Amino acid sequence: xxxxxxxxxxxxxxxxxxxxxxxxxxxxxxxxxxxxxxxxxxxxxxxxxxxxxxxxxxxxxxxxxxxxxxxxxxxxxxxxxxxxxxxxxxxxxxxxxxxxxxxxxxxxxxxxxxxxxxxxxxxxxxxxxxxxxxxxxxxxxxxxxxxxxxxxxxxxxxxxxxxxxxxxxxxxxxxxxxxxxxxxxxxxxxxxxxxxxxxxxxxxxxxxxxxxxxxxxxxxxxxxxxxxxxxxxxxxxxxxxxxxxxxxxxxxxxxxxxxxxxxxxxxxxxxxxxxxxxxxxxxxxxxxxxxxxxxxxxxxxxxxxxxxxxxxxxxxxxxxxxxxxxxxxxxxxxxxxxxxxxxxxxxxxxxxxxxxxxxxxxxxxxxxxxxxxxxxxxxxxxxxxxxxxxxxxxxxxxxxxxxxxxxxxxxxxxxx
Amino acid sequence: xxxxxxxxxxxxxxxxxxxxxxxxxxxxxxxxxxxxxxxxxxxxxxxxxxxxxxxxxxxxxxxxxxxxxxxxxxxxxxxxxxxxxxxxxxxxxxxxxxxxxxxxxxxxxxxxxxxxxxxxxxxxxxxxxxxxxxxxxxxxxxxxxxxxxxxxxxxxxxxxxxxxxxxxxxxxxxxxxxxxxxxxxxxxxxxxxxxxxxxxxxxxxxxxxxxxxxxxxxxxxxxxxxxxxxxxxxxxxxxxxxxxxxxxxxxxxxxxxxxxxxxxxxxxxxxxxxxxxxxxxxxxxxxxxxxxxxxxxxxxxxxxxxxxxxxxxxxxxxxxxxxxxxxxxxxxxxxxxxxxxxxxxxxxxxxxxxxxxxxxxxxxxxxxxxxxxxxxxxxxxxxxxxxxxxxxxxxxxxxxxxxxxxxxxxxxxxxxxxxxxxxxxxxxxxxxxxxxxxxxxxxxxxxxxxxxxxxxxxxxxxxxxxxxxxxxxxxxxxxxxxxxxxxxxxxxxxxxxxxxxxxxxxxxxxxxxxxxxxxxx
Numbered sequence: 036x037x038x039x040x041x042x043x044x045x046x047x048x049x050x051x052x053x054x055x056x057x058x059x060x061x062x063x064x065x066x067x068x069x070x071x072x073x074x075x076x077x078x079x080x081x082x083x084x085x086x087x088x089x090x091x092x093x094x095x096x097x098x099x100x101x102x103x104x105x106x107x108x109x110x111x112x113x114x115x116x117x118x119x120x121x122x123x124x125x126x127x128x129x130x131x132x133x134x135x136x137x138x139x140x141x142x143x144x145x146x147x148x149x150x151x152x153x154x155x156x157x158x159x160x161x162x163x164x165x166x167x168x169x170x171x172x173x174x175x176x177x178x179x180x181x182x183x184x185x186x187x188x189x190x191x192x193x194x195x196x197x198x199x200x201x202x203x204x205x206x207x208x209x210x211x212x213x214x215x216x217x218x219x220x221x222x223x224x225x226x227x228x229x230x231x232x233x234x235x236x237x238x239x240x241x242x243x244x245x246x247x248x249x250x251x252x253x254x255x256x257x258x259x260x261x262x263x264x265x266x267x268x269x270x271x272x273x274x275x276x277x278x279x280x281x282x283x284x285x286x287x288x289x290x291x292x293x294x295x296x297x298x299x300x301x302x303x304x305x306x307x308x309x310x311x312x313x314x315x316x317x318x319x320x321x322x323x324x325x326x327x328x329x330x331x332x333x334x335x336x337x338x339x340x341x342x343x344x345x346x347x348x349x350x351x352x353x354x355x356x357x358x359x360x361x362x363x364x365x366x367x368x369x370x371x372x373x374x375x376x377x378x379x380x381x382x383x384x385x386x387x388x389x390x391x392x393x394x395x396x397x398x399x400x401x402x403x404x405x406x407x408x409x410x411x412x413x414x415x416x417x418x419x420x421x422x423x424x425x426x427x428x429x430x431x432x433x434x435x436x437x438x439x440x441x442x443x444x445x446x447x448x449x450x451x
Numbered sequence: 452x453x454x455x456x457x458x459x460x461x462x463x464x465x466x467x468x469x470x471x472x473x474x475x476x477x478x479x480x481x482x483x484x485x486x487x488x489x490x491x492x493x494x495x496x497x498x499x500x501x502x503x504x505x506x507x508x509x510x511x512x513x514x515x516x517x518x519x520x521x522x523x524x525x526x527x528x529x530x531x532x533x534x535x536x537x538x539x540x541x542x543x544x545x546x547x548x549x550x551x552x553x554x555x556x557x558x559x560x561x562x563x564x565x566x567x568x569x570x571x572x573x574x575x576x577x578x579x580x581x582x583x584x585x586x587x588x589x590x591x592x593x594x595x596x597x598x599x600x601x602x603x604x605x606x607x608x609x610x611x612x613x614x615x616x617x618x619x620x621x622x623x624x625x626x627x628x629x630x631x632x633x634x635x636x637x638x639x640x641x642x643x644x645x646x647x648x649x650x651x652x653x654x655x656x657x658x659x660x661x662x663x664x665x666x667x668x669x670x671x672x673x674x675x676x677x678x679x680x681x682x683x684x685x686x687x688x689x690x691x692x693x694x695x696x697x698x699x700x701x702x703x704x705x706x707x708x709x710x711x712x713x714x715x716x717x718x719x720x721x722x723x724x725x726x727x728x729x730x731x732x733x734x735x736x737x738x739x740x741x742x743x744x745x746x747x748x749x750x751x752x753x754x755x756x757x758x759x760x761x762x763x764x765x766x767x768x769x770x771x772x773x774x775x776x777x778x779x780x781x782x783x784x785x786x787x788x789x790x791x792x793x794x795x796x797x798x799x800x801x802x803x804x805x806x807x808x809x810x811x812x813x814x815x816x817x818x819x820x821x822x823x824x825x826x827x828x829x830x831x832x833x834x835x836x837x838x839x840x841x842x843x844x845x846x847x848x849x850x851x852x853x854x855x856x857x858x859x860x861x862x863x864x865x866x867x868x869x870x871x872x873x874x875x876x877x878x879x880x881x882x883x884x885x886x887x888x889x890x891x892x893x894x895x896x897x898x899x900x901x902x903x904x905x906x907x908x909x910x911x912x913x914x915x916x917x918x919x920x921x922x923x924x925x926x927x928x929x930x931x932x933x934x935x936x937x938x939x940x941x942x943x944x945x946x947x948x949x950x951x952x953x954x955x956x957x958x959x960x961x962x963x964x965x966x967x968x969x970x971x972x
Contacts, residue, residue: 109470109471110471111470111471111472111473111476113473113476113477113478114477114958115477115482115955116955116956116958117955117956117957117958118477118483118525118528118955119477119958120476120477120478122470122471164961212910212960212961213932213933213960213961213962213963213964214963215512215963215966217543217560217574217576217966217968217970218511218512218543219511219512219515219543273966273967273968274576274968274969274970275561275562275563275967275968275969276563276567276969277561277563277569277967278967413471415473415474425910425911425960426910426911428910428911430909430910430960431909435473437471437472437473438471439470439471
């Protein structure tokens with residue numbers, strides 16, 4: 036078990052993708068197939084993420100869910116005035132998850148969850164039109180959370196636990212739109228910080244007034260990743276006292292915002308289950324991405340973000356077709372936290388309509404294979420980032436963006 | 452499970468088709484229109500401005516940011532085009548070698564001196580590696596030849612290396628001429644272009660101007676073979692050469708754009724050193740005023756002694772009793788000795804210009820006013836106390852006057868010669884554009900805007916202020932990449948207006964200005 040966990044953590048280190056802001060809603064096959072609902076669905080150990088208080092309602096003593104996704108996500112940019120055109124060539128993201136719960140007594144279940152709710156990988160072609168904002172970014176955060184779930188009455192349970200986060204960020208961009216060395220190579224900086232850790236917590240409750248209706252609530256706290264002493268590597272800097280950009284260290288804070296979820300599930304016609312979740316991600320904590328360089332000759336980098344709290348509306352359906360097959364489908368509307376004028380190409384995300392489906396195949400009483408996929412549909416959007424400055428003058432970076440994302444996933448459920 | 456494997460390719464297909472696609476992608480042919488013309492085979496004719504010359508040299512990144520290359524990249528967004536080729540040099544040092552010997556200096560860079568002040572310096576970070584004996588095989592879309600005047604483009608053997616030492620050939624053209632006997636125009640026509648641009652004639656007045664007018668205004672001399680390198684080309688010679696070029700290019704069936712000539716006198720080479728940079732405090736101004744009263748007095752006495760009518764002598768002497776005031780004063784310049792100006796100097800007028808290359812250290816030492824040595828001061832003392840200096844002492848005073856030499860200044864008559872020729876050239880260019888239905892590019896108007904108030908862009912205001920204005924490179928004559936981008940946009944706009952095309956312009960804010968580097972000696 037310990038070895039498995041270690042392996043998982045290593046795998047998760049590369050598990051990143053890009054999403055609304057940098058939230059990656061891919062925390063379980065069964066939940067994703069139902070529009071990533073789950074705050075009121077008692078189904079598997081995926082509750083370890085969606086609503087730990089529900090773990091105590093799982094019938095089996097030991098429940099394990101594990102799996103992963105392949106995220107194929109890209110963005111295309113153009114500016115009709117200039118004919119500039121760019122397309123990201125982002126690597127496939129592979130977010131993974133592992134949830135385990137163990138029923139200690141009828142009223143107490145312990146659990147452990149490992150998941151990656153935040154991350155981002157965007158790779159534009161170096162020196163593209165927006166290279167002064169970002170060439171590429173790779174952001175990853177792994178959450179590890181021991182859990183306890185307590186049944187206070189047949190109708191009501193609570194759960195939660197502390198969260199340990201370890202994260203990393205690697206970000207490269209050109210220093211401005213034009214600076215280059217004598218050979219025309221654009222001056223750029225890479226900031227890199229790994230092993231940045233912090234703590235948070237989550238708490239949840241579930242109310243089950245009848246056997247068919249459940250109502251759930253989950254809150255996951257904000258966690259600020261404070262990168263201290265990260266490496267700032269400046270390249271292609273002109274040999275000039277006017278450009279004193281020597282390699283140095285940097286400090287930065289990256290917020291992983293809190294998320295509140297309320298929802299319900301309702302079982303009908305015996306074999307059908309409907310679920311609805313409402314998420315609010317408290318993105319307004321992300322006001323600015325500021326890099327403070329240790330070298331006093333290098334001006335700090337302030338990058339206004341001014342995100343707003345954003346809502347997600349999720350709907351899911353589940354149908355127990357046979358003893359072996361369970362079919363699922365869902366939809367969610369994901370509201371972007373990015374406000375007008377703050378559309379930065381490092382997290383190029385606008386509102387999306389998301390369609391999901393999936394199934395579980397019960398191989399026997401213990402094992403099931405879970406599969407799901409997500410298709411995110413983004414509208415083409417004319418957007419700009421208006422808070423980049425040259426010599427004190429705002430220089431908006433604008434254009435037309437279109438994103439796409441497709442994420443097939445595979446996992447297993449084990450119960451004993 | 453095996454049964455499902457056959458569906459994997461479909462799954463992969465689904466993933467590939469998931470690439471985001473815009474409704475109207477600009478990278479698909481048809482988004483922009485070539486209108487009534489054809490950009491598929493573009494050839495640019497011109498001089499250093501066309502070649503991408505900057506900072507006093509031709510170097511790689513300068514060529515990459517030449518306006519023809521910028522335009523060609525935009526043309527390629529409009530339709531399928533041939534790869535636009537340029538006779539690239541080998542390095543970013545600039546400078547040229549002739550059989551291993553350096554014949555042209557390296558580029559300039561903006562270097563910070565020991566005093567902490569940045570100034571243009573010759574880049575010495577590497578030796579030049581481009582040797583003109585290494586002839587490139589073309590053809591090249593960018594036919595810009597630094598140094599070429601209008602008539603040079605139709606001159607056979609302009610690329611014959613044997614003519615380089617004697618000045619009948621151009622080392623830059625030697626590098627990519629298709630044969631020693633060819634002309635620039637012949638090599639351009641041979642490419643059978645679908646579209647051309649022509650920006651030539653600047654050097655027909657510019658070299659005269661940058662040499663401070665030491666050349667000859669050859670107006671009236673119709674044989675360019677007799678011209679010196681700093682001479683003004685006769686307008687008829689210009690018109691003849693220009694129409695020969697246009698007719699030959701149009702004769703291939705090509706459309707094109709003709710670019711007129713900006714005012715050479717509004718470039719930083721002439722606007723950076725003000726003609727009134729003689730800044731004096733009240734005491735020094737009074738000293739100088741006293742000195743020139745003495746000059747006037749000495750001149751009058753000498754003239755009268757030589758038998759000149761005293762009234763006439765006093766009248767001539769009055770021009771030398773120049774008054775200086777606290778604050779800025781205009782410099783003095785040398786002029787030809789004449790009956791009306793027997794001492795051969797005068798103060799500059801408001802419109803007269805100094806060249807960027809003038810020795811500024813000398814200006815601070817009295818060049819452009821007076822070299823006030825102790826001996827001169829002693830003579831002035833004699834005069835102030837009512838004494839009479841000896842003839843030798845008087846000559847000492849007159850000799851202390853240090854007017855600026857002709858090579859460092861453009862005086863009224865030289866400015867007139869330049870503007871007269873320029874106006875004539877530009878009339879020719881406009882008439883030929885109209886007669887042939889070609890796009891006419893008013894570069895003169897755009898440069899005037901840069902020089903007077905500037906051209907605003909998304910990151911500021913582009914002006915012709917030396918070093919900091921952004922439009923001009925460190926030689927004070929040739930644009931920066933951002934300046935060249937503005938040229939490209941200006942030409943594109945004229946093309947779009949003439950041919951109903953929709954070639955997109957570039958964002959000039961994305962192009963750099965002067966290059967910072969401290970690899971200097």
